[in-house]
Amino acid sequence: MYAAGDYIILEKDGIWQVSELETDTKSGEVLRYILKSPKEPDNTKNIKADSKMLLRKVISxxxxxxxxxxxxxxxxxxxxxxxxxxxxxxxxxxxxxxxxxxxxxxxxxxxxxxxxxxxxxxxxxxxxxxxxxxxxxxxxxxxxxxxxxxxxxxxxxxxx
Structure with a gap:
């Protein structure tokens, strides 16, 4: 589970920042992450929370x-x-x-x-x-x- 502001690594797509979370209104479960590119802030993408493309957070x-x-x-x-x-x-x-x-x-x-x-x-x-x-x-x-x-x-x- 990632939070807004986290930087994450996507398979075959490099590093992105979580800008928003889309959650289920009833359960509060995260359904999608809205990501933005650190290099091109206007470049965004939506990824399902259970996507295999989401590999890990960047290191400390x-x-x-x-x-x-x-x-x-x-x-x-x-x-x-x-x-x-x-x-x-x-x-x-x-x-x-x-x-x-x-x-x-x-x-x-x-x-x-x-x-x-x-x-x-x-x-x-x-x-x-x-x-x-x-x-x-x-x-x-x-x-x-x-x-x-x-x-x-x-x-x-x-x-x-």
């Missing part, structure tokens, strides 16, 4: 701070070939987990630096960055376009 500020401090130590995805690597990226993205998003971002970045990045890696990296950066933005209450600098600063602070 403390948990996110812990994850940010662990970024330098998170392992990349290792695979013997591109077909398996793509499957591992897909599995990582389907977990809707911050650590998995970071693994995808780091792996794609390093492979790009080595000149080995495949087109599918750019696609997964963009999606992982969008999800993770938006979560950092809403949890830490910073503008989306400043998230990358915020993460870089958080990592640099931890390494010194």
């Amino acid at each position: 500020k403390d948990d996110l701070t812990d994850i940010l401090s662990r970024i330098p130590y998170i392992r990349t995805i290792q695979a013997p070939n591109n077909k398996i690597r793509e499957e591992l990226y897909e599995t990582a993205m389907a977990a809707y987990d911050e650590l998995e998003w970071i693994r995808v971002i780091k792996t794609a970045y390093l492979r790009k630096e080595e000149g080995k990045q495949m087109p599918f890696e750019e696609k997964y990296s963009r999606q992982a960055k969008d999800y993770f950066h938006l979560e950092v933005s809403v949890v830490m209450d910073i503008p989306f376009d400043q998230v990358e600098d915020y993460i870089a600063s958080a990592i640099a602070d931890d390494l010194w």
